[in-house]
Amino acid sequence: MSDIAVAGGSTAWRGGLGVAAQAAGKRVDARRALQLALAGVWLLDAVLQYQSFMYTKGFSQMLAGTADGNPSVIARPITWDATLVGHHLVLVNTLFATIQLLLGLGIAFRPTLRLALAASVAWSLGVWWFGEGLGGVLSGAASPLNGAPGAVIIYALLAVLLWPADRQAPAPFTAARAVGAQVARALWLVLWLSLAYFALTPANRAPGAVSGMISGMESGQPGWLAAIDRGAASLVTGQGLATSIALAVALVVIAAGVYMPPEIAKATLVLAMVVALVIWVVGEGFGMILAGGATDPNSGLPLVLLALAYWPAKAMTAPAAGTERTAS
Amino acid sequence: MTPAWLLDIFAALMLVVAAVSAARLVTARPWVRGGAAAGPAGPDVDVAHLLMAIAMAGMLSASLTTLPNTAWEVIFGLMTAYFAWRVWRDAQANGVRALAGGHCAPHLAHSGAMLYMFLALAAPAAGGSGMADMGGASGSAMQTLEYPTLAFVFALILAGYSVWDLDQLSGRRYVLAGAGVQLATAHVPAMAGGAEPAAAALSSPAVTGDAASPSAPSAAGPLPGGSRGRGPGVRALLLSPGTTVGCRIVMGITMAFMLVIMI
Numbered sequence: 366m367s368d369i370a371v372a373g374g375s376t377a378w379r380g381g382l383g384v385a386a387q388a389a390g391k392r393v394d395a396r397r398a399l400q401l402a403l404a405g406v407w408l409l410d411a412v413l414q415y416q417s418f419m420y421t422k423g424f425s426q427m428l429a430g431t432a433d434g435n436p437s438v439i440a441r442p443i444t445w446d447a448t449l450v451g452h453h454l455v456l457v458n459t460l461f462a463t464i465q466l467l468l469g470l471g472i473a474f475r476p477t478l479r480l481a482l483a484a485s486v487a488w489s490l491g492v493w494w495f496g497e498g499l500g501g502v503l504s505g506a507a508s509p510l511n512g513a514p515g516a517v518i519i520y521a522l523l524a525v526l527l528w529p530a531d532r533q534a535p536a537p538f539t540a541a542r543a544v545g546a547q548v549a550r551a552l553w554l555v556l557w558l559s560l561a562y563f564a565l566t567p568a569n570r571a572p573g574a575v576s577g578m579i580s581g582m583e584s585g586q587p588g589w590l591a592a593i594d595r596g597a598a599s600l601v602t603g604q605g606l607a608t609s610i611a612l613a614v615a616l617v618v619i620a621a622g623v624y625m626p627p628e629i630a631k632a633t634l635v636l637a638m639v640v641a642l643v644i645w646v647v648g649e650g651f652g653m654i655l656a657g658g659a660t661d662p663n664s665g666l667p668l669v670l671l672a673l674a675y676w677p678a679k680a681m682t683a684p685a686a687g688t689e690r691t692a693s
Numbered sequence: 694m695t696p697a698w699l700l701d702i703f704a705a706l707m708l709v710v711a712a713v714s715a716a717r718l719v720t721a722r723p724w725v726r727g728g729a730a731a732g733p734a735g736p737d738v739d740v741a742h743l744l745m746a747i748a749m750a751g752m753l754s755a756s757l758t759t760l761p762n763t764a765w766e767v768i769f770g771l772m773t774a775y776f777a778w779r780v781w782r783d784a785q786a787n788g789v790r791a792l793a794g795g796h797c798a799p800h801l802a803h804s805g806a807m808l809y810m811f812l813a814l815a816a817p818a819a820g821g822s823g824m825a826d827m828g829g830a831s832g833s834a835m836q837t838l839e840y841p842t843l844a845f846v847f848a849l850i851l852a853g854y855s856v857w858d859l860d861q862l863s864g865r866r867y868v869l870a871g872a873g874v875q876l877a878t879a880h881v882p883a884m885a886g887g888a889e890p891a892a893a894a895l896s897s898p899a900v901t902g903d904a905a906s907p908s909a910p911s912a913a914g915p916l917p918g919g920s921r922g923r924g925p926g927v928r929a930l931l932l933s934p935g936t937t938v939g940c941r942i943v944m945g946i947t948m949a950f951m952l953v954i955m956i
Binding site for chain 1: 694695696699840841842845848849852853855856857859860862863864946949950953954956
């Protein structure tokens with residue numbers, strides 16, 4: 366992938382950064398790989414933000430809609446922000462998209478990694494409030510299937526956990542390197558227990574809640590995805606309570622998994638990734654990207670990245686000697 | 694509607710990429726120096742970048758007229774087949790990892806995405822008249838892509854390669870300072886096809902990451918190709934792999950942008 370010196374022939378074309386550069390360039394440790402994945406997600410968010418829909422009143426109306434059900438102290442700034450966006454749609458939306466583009470590029474570009482990660486945390490918190498209405502956490506609309514607690518708050522969590530520092534070495538898993546194992550595990554526990562809680566709220570355990578939510582994803586999706594949604598919705602029709610309980614049990618197991626011995630932890634992390642992928646495909650329809658008008662891929666994808674950050678260290682690619690100078 | 698000026702900015706970026714790729718071709722003159730052997734940043738890559746950048750600029754800006762869509766389909770069909778063949782050979786030589794991580798894999802993704810874009814354009818004005826009307830969600834007469842799942846997959850792949858390229862580019866910052874010197878001292882003679890200059894390059898201070906000797910450029914003597922007095926720095930920068938990778942990053946992001954706004 367990288368264009369590195371190769372002895373012989375047309376070296377001028379090929380460049381010549383040498384063997385040392387090749388070795389350094391090729392090795393990427395687990396944390397750097399996850400940072401790059403996060404950068405890729407920000408890049409995807411940026412190009413999504415440039416879509417035509419974001420330059421219509423529909424975008425500001427979508428923002429305003431996230432105020433619904435929130436306490437007024439939360440809702441008023443959202444409404445103000447939506448009005449502002451509505452009045453300066455082209456300028457503000459282009460600014461939003463460009464900021465996200467710069468975040469993605471900044472994380473990928475090693476010299477600006479820290480700055481970009483720090484900025485991404487601040488930006489994520491802002492978007493979580495003004496763009497996602499705190500993910501519906503306070504409005505009662507949150508569900509693990511519809512993206513709770515909000516995709517961007519998971520981006521922020523990832524940015525913190527993937528911060529290029531080593532508080533604990535050797536760390537039992539990548540996410541523990543920056544904040545320590547205890548804090549990392551606690552954050553994981555809070556996140557997944559909160560998802561379990563949201564799965565059991567009255568709105569989500571009603572008989573038709575889950576099937577309604579899934580079938581609501583069909584609109585505008587490609588045929589194959591709509592067919593999956595239809596099949597999944599029919600599978601859980603009228604089974605809202607049972608589905609919610611099963612989902613909550615799985616989420617609690619996942620939450621506790623990081624406190625288990627590595628082999629069990631791995632199994633629960635695989636479960637976490639499977640659940641996240643099911644949520645992403647069935648519950649979120651890939652964030653409705655294929656239907657047009659999505660601002661991000663929603664929570665399923667970042668949840669998978671988060672689970673990878675907790676994978677026990679020995680199974681991940683160990684940081685290679687000499688890479689710390691440049692990587693992560 | 695995505696503003697036309699925004700599309701024009703991306704189109705302008707593509708024209709810059711096209712100009713840089715053309716300048717690389719003209720400066721290195723592979724047809725004279727026998728340097729046409731395909732490499733990771735070889736002339737084939739520059740030709741590919743040149744064609745892709747022109748095609749994308751034409752798609753992005755309504756005021757630019759390039760080739761008919763059918764011609765582009767043939768060009769990118771051939772290009773995709775060529776890079777698929779290169780990736781296949783790379784995989785045979787270096788293992789399965791080359792399928793995704795080899796030198797030619799990103800180029801295969803880029804040309805495949807271009808071919809897909811031209812083949813999948815589904816909408817009212819699929820006649821190569823620019824994309825000022827493109828975009829999927831707001832419903833008016835717009836260009837959209839058939840099989841949007843493929844567009845999404847390509848966008849993800851392109852975003853992935855772009856961040857990876859940027860990481861690799863910035864990860865070499867400790868040796869990049871020496872790279873210019875290395876290019877000036879060793880690469881240009883190497884264009885004649887001799888292996889010795891390349892071997893010398895591998896043993897130069899730049900390769901080992903040491904600080905480059907300030908006297909190194911002058912040791913190279915006058916540069917061939919009529920660049921005497923123009924300064925080796927510009928030439929080295931133009932011919933450096935970093936420039937190619939930079940172009941690839943810009944094109945990858947632009948392509949992902951185009952794919953997503955046409956979903």
